[in-house]
Amino acid sequence: MLRPRMLTVLAILALLVGLSNLITGAMLITGAVSFEKVFGQVPEIGADVQAEFEQTMKVVVAMFGVLTLAIAWGLWRMQNWARATARGLCVLGLLGALIQMLTAFSAKDAGGFLSYAIAGGAYYAVYFYLGKDATRAMFRRPAAGAPPTEPTAPPDSASGG
Numbered sequence: 060m061l062r063p064r065m066l067t068v069l070a071i072l073a074l075l076v077g078l079s080n081l082i083t084g085a086m087l088i089t090g091a092v093s094f095e096k097v098f099g100q101v102p103e104i105g106a107d108v109q110a111e112f113e114q115t116m117k118v119v120v121a122m123f124g125v126l127t128l129a130i131a132w133g134l135w136r137m138q139n140w141a142r143a144t145a146r147g148l149c150v151l152g153l154l155g156a157l158i159q160m161l162t163a164f165s166a167k168d169a170g171g172f173l174s175y176a177i178a179g180g181a182y183y184a185v186y187f188y189l190g191k192d193a194t195r196a197m198f199r200r201p202a203a204g205a206p207p208t209e210p211t212a213p214p215d216s217a218s219g220g
Contacts, residue, residue: 062137063197065188070134073145077127084121139198142189149186153179 062070086092130148133141156179163171188194 062135063194066134066137066194066197069145069185069188070131073127073131073134077124077129077131079124080120080127081124084117084119084124087117087120137198139195142195142198146186146189149182149189152182153186156182 083092126144127148130141130145134145156175159175160172160179163169163175
């Protein structure tokens with residue numbers, strides 16, 4: 060079965076996001092770029108915990124890059140685990156966008172609010188598309204070359220079985 064265009068676009072976008080996160084994480088871990096330069100204003104959480112927090116976040120960024128690359132590969136190959144994982148990450152992204160929208164709203168930052176609203180809408184659209192019955196059905200189809208699976212009929216009781 061041919062991969063739908065929308066799924067191809069999502070796989071390519073996931074690939075680009077994964078590469079971006081992986082490169083950013085590697086640059087943060089190696090010290091090629093500072094944490095503040097990438098993330099802007101970092102909340103102060105105490106001098107004793109700040110370094111550990113930043114080091115943990117550097118690794119988390121790199122790990123999200125690896126996870127997103129795996130999802131891109133899975134979406135490209137139409138693997139159901141990738142569809143389900145992408146939907147889960149869309150929920151996290153949507154929650155993050157909502158939190159950022161509230162922050163921008165309270166700061167009276169209309170541009171920030173609009174950009175986070177657009178990002179949230181994109182997360183919702185991907186979540187909705189990957190959850191549609193037709194999309195889920197595409198991920199259930201057998202791989203090329205595999206025999207189609209049919210439900211087995213119960214043994215016929217008239218045959219004396």
